[in-house]
Amino acid sequence: AQSVAQPEDQVNVAEGNPLTVKCTYSVSGNPYLFWYVQYPNRGLQFLLKYITGDNLVKGSYGFEAEFNKSQTSFHLKKPSALVSDSALYFCAVRTGNTPLVFGKGTRLSVIA
Amino acid sequence: GAVVSQHPSRVICKSGTSVKIECRSLDFQATTMFWYRQFPKQSLMLMATSNEGSKATYEQGVEKDKFLINHASLTLSTLTVTSAHPEDSSFYICSARAQGSGELFFGEGSRLTVL
Numbered sequence: 001a002q003s004v005a006q007p008e009d010q011v012n013v014a015e016g017n018p019l020t021v022k023c024t025y026s027v028s029g030n031p032y033l034f035w036y037v038q039y040p041n042r043g044l045q046f047l048l049k050y051i052t053g054d055n056l057v058k059g060s061y062g063f064e065a066e067f068n069k070s071q072t073s074f075h076l077k078k079p080s081a082l083v084s085d086s087a088l089y090f091c092a093v094r095t096g097n098t099p100l101v102f103g104k105g106t107r108l109s110v111i112a
Numbered sequence: 113g114a115v116v117s118q119h120p121s122r123v124i125c126k127s128g129t130s131v132k133i134e135c136r137s138l139d140f141q142a143t144t145m146f147w148y149r150q151f152p153k154q155s156l157m158l159m160a161t162s163n164e165g166s167k168a169t170y171e172q173g174v175e176k177d178k179f180l181i182n183h184a185s186l187t188l189s190t191l192t193v194t195s196a197h198p199e200d201s202s203f204y205i206c207s208a209r210a211q212g213s214g215e216l217f218f219g220e221g222s223r224l225t226v227l
Binding site for chain 2: 044099103
């Protein structure tokens with residue numbers, strides 16, 4: 001069975017500082033990994049994905065994530081956080097055409 | 113970019129009534145659509161996978177007679193919550209997989225409140 005773990009319910013960071021939101025996964029086969037962001041009472045917005053190729057993936061709004069196969073991780077990072085980055089972040093995984101399986105989400109709070 | 117529209121975005125209904133939520137892919141065809149349910153401060157739980165022209169596949173623990181899913185065309189899937197009760201109150205999100213590319217796009221969600 002596929003699963004995703006986001007070990008932190010909440011991440012607090014000062015504006016301008018680098019941020020990291022952690023994600024580890026468990027799958028059989030090659031993982032397709034995704035990050036989404038959700039603002040209050042809204043759907044999910046796609047940030048970035050890893051399918052194959054370069055382990056460092058760059059996405060929307062300055063976010064990036066690094067696929068680490070040995071650690072089965074796909075942490076989301078941004079060099080300099082903005083207050084507007086405050087939201088709920090979901091990591092998700094699938095293999096082939098299976099449905100996405102989501103982590104529980106991490107609430108990011110960027111403090112001015 | 114590709115857009116998935118959900119309607120209504122918010123609905124309040126009385127206990128015992130049925131509510132239909134629509135999920136439309138506006139500029140692409142979707143052979144597969146997914147319906148998720150999100151409880152407050154929790155993750156998205158997959159309810160069912162909907163394939164155009166065939167019966168939906170429900171996840172374990174989801175009542176298919178309670179949550180009716182119809183995927184009648186390549187651009188529309190509907191979720192009907194039948195005989196709704198307060199415990200059905202939730203945020204329902206659909207996603208659509210684009211035919212060809214396989215890209216997945218999410219709707220804006222529908223908040224159901226059952227009084």
